[in-house]
Amino acid sequence: MSFACLPISRVMLSSPGDASQLRLSHAELPPPAAGEIRVRHTAIGVNYVDIYHRDGLYPLPVWPSPLGVEAAGWVEALGPGVSHLHIGQRVAYAGPPVGSYSSARNLPAWLALPLPDAVADAAAASLLLRGITAHMLFTRVYRLQAGDTLLVHAAAGGLGLVLTQWAKTLGARVIGTVSSAAKAALARRYGLDHAVLRHEGNFADAVLTLTDGQGVDYAIDGIGGDTLAATLGVVRPYGMVASVGQVAGDPGPLPLSLLGPARSVALARPGVFRYLSDPARYQEGGLATLAQLAGGLTLPVDSEFALADAAQAHRRLQSGQSAGAILLRPDSQP
Structure with a gap:
């Protein structure tokens, strides 16, 4: 035709x-x-x-x-x-x-x-890319499991709210950094367990206190700048940090000594566009996101x-x- x-x-x-x-x-x-x-x-x-x-x-x-x-x-x-x-x-x-x-x-x-009929156009347009990003982060970069503790920076942002909800369906505990009390309240409504206000002091100290000094299993940083280096210090040995953005600027070269051997932390820089370039991965992540939407994922x-x-x-x-x-x-x- x-x-x-x-x-x-x-x-x-x-x-x-x-x-x-x-x-x-x-x-x-x-x-x-x-x-x-x-x-x-x-x-x-x-x-x-x-x-x-x-x-x-x-x-x-x-x-x-x-x-x-x-x-x-x-x-x-x-x-x-x-x-x-x-x-x-x-x-x-x-x-x-x-x-x-x-x-x-x-x-x-x-x-x-x-x-599906139950998924509105606006929901799909606002959640699909973020959902596929969450699927990549929780299945390919680090397989998040029940009982894990996850740190999410900018937890009240679009991606942060999706990551928090998805992580809670997997049984994880979620700590999130936010910029205001209002954003902390919003993030809690979407399942966040602990909100850390960034302007009230060193977020790293707060995260270590919340984890009894052990650190989180996995941290996802979309802020960049100085935040990335600080985040490496709040992850347990053999844990993972995923750097997925740089709103605050390029963190610059990071010496390997920030990763280990004393800390023994892994750092990933995953790109969702690379992930989506494979049709099979795209379908897998897209269908997983639509399933999460059907299960109540919202934004x-x-x-x-x-x-x-x-x-x-x-x-x-x-x-x-x-x-x-x-x-x-x-x-x-x-």
Whole structure:
């Protein structure tokens, strides 16, 4: 079946820079090629990786470039050879190629995960990438088990809340660092066992006190900067630290002496995009996330913005004041 080109709206980035570089533009979307589908977006997730793409920390392959790695919507057209999906079907996807900041787009059909009736578009758009990240962190980087103690930095952020809920389903005890009493209360509502306020002193001392000086089994750090080195000191011998972001900046070179032999700590730098590049892993993580959603995994929506206001969404995320998901809502017409 053939389809005409479709006028769409999309957010484009002409070169690396701050949020003011984001521009809404219009384009003609060609029919989906063989093995592709066209998805009409209803909800678009805003993630910190979008900021890393925007400012050039994670380079994009071409300029100017679209932005965005996560969305939900419905199948509007099928390319040749696609038979496992149907027009009108609700789907979500996460990962490269970038381009989810758009009213509609073409993408490889294998990326589209059919959504159960019980999973809303907004939930899928805000949780899929974070859920697959949690699956990677808890099954491939370190197999979290009942009785383990987990430390999550920025526990009231989007990823932090997902990690906390997922870890609790596995029977783990979760300690989280937060920036305010309000965020501590929010994180506790989503299952956090112990909240450590970062502005009230050395978080490392608090974590060691909570673990009777033994340290946690596993720590997940999305803050970076000086936080990563400090985190290495609160993990038990032969425990694991996963560095998954650097909101506070690049931690710089770390001497091996921070890992051991006295501490005997392992450090991982896992990339979820590398994880998603394998279709089998992507399906496994995506289906596990949808199962968690069906079981009650949820995320508060901090704010929603029109597609044309993507720059405001980025500023909100970078402000450090958001708690939960930030979504873009495309108009029904470009």
